[in-house]
Amino acid sequence: MARVPALVLAAVLTAAAVGCSHAEPDAAAVSTLPVATTTAAATTTTAPRSTTSTTTRAPRASTTTRTSEPEPDKPDAVVGLGEYAVRVSGTVAGRPFRHEAHLYVTGTIAEVGTANGVNALDVCLAVGSPVGVPQVGALWFGSNAGCFPAASAADVDLxxxxxxxxxxxxxTVEPDGTVTEATGLNAFAAPAGAAICPSDIGGGSLRLSFDGGGGVTGRVTVTGRAGLCGVGGAETEYVADVTGFLL
Incomplete structure (x- = not known):
């Protein structure tokens, strides 16, 4: 094996030593980078926390659940209380009809003893007399017996x-079937074979829109069975449009 001259060996060792002495400063310089990076990350993490907190509180402050609920006195400002002359036209059991009728709107009649909550308004639609004079399309449908002028039952929530x-x-008025059967109110007249029979209203609704100028439009869609004159039958549907004005 060839021997390395002493001078050459000394030069190699000296260069290695110099290279090692430069490695330490470089490592020290690089080691400072994670510190700067960590600080920036901490700043970035803090900002989203502040934003999240602000975003969470804002919807709570702007919640409108209470204001969207009907206020007891607010409907009276738009709905004229009293008697409306209305026209009701539609079909019952496939038979067309058209009648002049009356719609009665009052403030709350019964505040206690109601099985389905206190009504903000009480509404009664009277089309002829479905029980006394059962002509096709006659109907009584109301939220309280007290707003029917000729009703014998006093202030019964219906x-x-x-x-x-x-x-x-x-x-929107939705019938309580159990009360309807007990009072005999809320019924319509429909053809049943050769007869015209009163039918208790068992389901459906009366929907009305008051424009604030004395006008009213709406639709009544209810169902019942023509069994009050001894004729049992299938469920019958009564559908009619309502339009009119405050007298």
Whole structure:
């Protein structure tokens, strides 16, 4: 094996030593980078926490659940209370009809003893006399017996009324079948074979829209069975449009 001259060996060792002495400063310089990176990351993490907190509180402050609920006195400002002359036209058991009728709107009649909640308004639609003079299309449908002028039952809650206020006031009346059967109110007249029979209203609704100027439009869609004159039959549907004005 050839021997390396002493001078050459000394030069190699000296170069290695110099290379090692430069490695330490470079490592020290690089080691400072994670510190700067960690600080920046901590700053970035703090910012989203602040944003999240602000975003969470904002919807709570702007919650409108309470203001969207009907206020007891608000419907009266748009809905004229009293008697409306209305026209009701539609079909019952496939038979067409058209009648002049009356719609009665009052403030809350019964505040206690109601099985389906206190009504913000009480509404009664009277089309002829489905029990006394059962002509096709005759109907009585109301939320309380007290708003039918000729009703014998005093202030009996008959249905649930929902009121939604806005540019117009939307009123929905949904019957309580158990009360209807007990009082004999809320019924319509429909053909059943050769007869015309009163039918208790068992389901459906009366939907009305009041425009604030004395006008009203709506639709009544209810169902019942023509069994009150001894003729048992299938369920019958009564569908009609309602339009009119405050007298």
């Amino acid at each position: 249905a649930r009324t929902t009121v939604t206020s806005g540019p117009t006031v939307e009123v």
